Amino acid sequence: AQSVTQPDIHITVSEGASLELRCNYSYGATPYLFWYVQSPGQGLQLLLKYFSGDTLVQGIKGFEAEFKRSQSSFNLRKPSVHWSDAAEYFCAVDSWGKFQFGAGTQVVVTP
Amino acid sequence: EAGVVQSPRYKIIEKKQPVAFWCNPISGHNTLYWYRQNLGQGPELLIRYENEEAVDDSQLPKDRFSAERLKGVDSTLKIQPAELGDSAVYLCASSEFGTEQYFGPGTRLTVT
Numbered sequence: 764a765q766s767v768t769q770p771d772i773h774i775t776v777s778e779g780a781s782l783e784l785r786c787n788y789s790y791g792a793t794p795y796l797f798w799y800v801q802s803p804g805q806g807l808q809l810l811l812k813y814f815s816g817d818t819l820v821q822g823i824k825g826f827e828a829e830f831k832r833s834q835s836s837f838n839l840r841k842p843s844v845h846w847s848d849a850a851e852y853f854c855a856v857d858s859w860g861k862f863q864f865g866a867g868t869q870v871v872v873t874p
Numbered sequence: 875e876a877g878v879v880q881s882p883r884y885k886i887i888e889k890k891q892p893v894a895f896w897c898n899p900i901s902g903h904n905t906l907y908w909y910r911q912n913l914g915q916g917p918e919l920l921i922r923y924e925n926e927e928a929v930d931d932s933q934l935p936k937d938r939f940s941a942e943r944l945k946g947v948d949s950t951l952k953i954q955p956a957e958l959g960d961s962a963v964y965l966c967a968s969s970e971f972g973t974e975q976y977f978g979p980g981t982r983l984t985v986t
Contacts, residue, residue: 767916797974806878806965806977807917853916860930862907862975864916 765790767856769865776844777873784839784868786854794858796837798828801867802850810852813837824848846872876900878978880966886984892954895981899947899968906943907975908951909965917965923949953983961985 768787776782788794795814799807811822818830828839837854849872854865879898887893899906904925909917920939922930925946934941938957943949953960963982967975 799977804979806979807967809974809976812974855916860922862919862922864918866916867914 765858765861765863767854767863767865769852769854769868771868772866773869773871775871775873778846779843782839782841782844782848782870784852784854784870786837786839786865788835788837788854788856790835790856790858792858793830793832794856796828796830797855797857798822798826798837798839799853799855799864800824800850801853807853810839844870844872846874848872878966878968878976880964880978880981882981883979884982884984886986887956889958889985890955892952893956893983894953895951895964895966895983897949897951897966897978899949899966900976903968903970903976904946905969905971905975906949907967907969908941908949909967911963911965911980913962920951956983956985958985 766789770785797812798810800810801807810826811820813820813830820828826841830837851867851869853867856863881896906923908920911917921934921941923943941951961984963980965980967977969975
């Protein structure tokens with residue numbers, strides 16, 4: 764069955780430390796891939812997307828993601844987190860118009 | 875550029891009552907989506923419109939949920955009658971030709 768998996772439900776990171784959020788997908792062909800962020804009480808904001816081409820994608824707010832076909836992964840990274848990065852992060856895939864979100868990873872940033 | 879607009883932002887109703895949510899997508903976006911997001915979960919697609927046509931409503935509980943997108947712009951999602959399990963955030967999103975989606979702030983529904 765087609766699926767999007769975010770293995771980490773909750774991650775705590777110190778301000779200034781690096782962050783990596785994992786995303787794995789299970790689809791027959793490489794779908795379009797997205798990362799969204801949702802702050803409390805807010806709608807989802809697109810951080811970055813991958814359609815094709817360069818497998819390292821740059822996004823907003825200093826985030827980047829790397830597509831690895833062999834691992835069916837699209838992990839999100841940030842070299843140095845800020846307190847304002849505390850939020851919930853969702854990986855999403857679009858496969859032939861079928862859009863599916865992962866369950867999300869809650870990121871807590873400590874001083 | 876104005877984003878996706880949704881109203882109301884919050885709604886509290888008693889079970890068995892009807893409720894409606896309204897969405898105005900970004901100007902020029904032909905694709906419109908309605909999602910339901912339960913607490914602690916990712917959004918789940920309810921229905922997708924291409925212009926006026928509902929092209930994917932496979933996850934819409936049709937016994938109590940209905941949606942329309944007249945003239946291919948604004949859309950309304952209705953629940954009648956509401957059940958306790960319908961408490962969730964209802965998100966609207968739009969995109970241009972099915973590319974990346976832009977989301978509205980959502981409507982938080984509480985059914986008591």
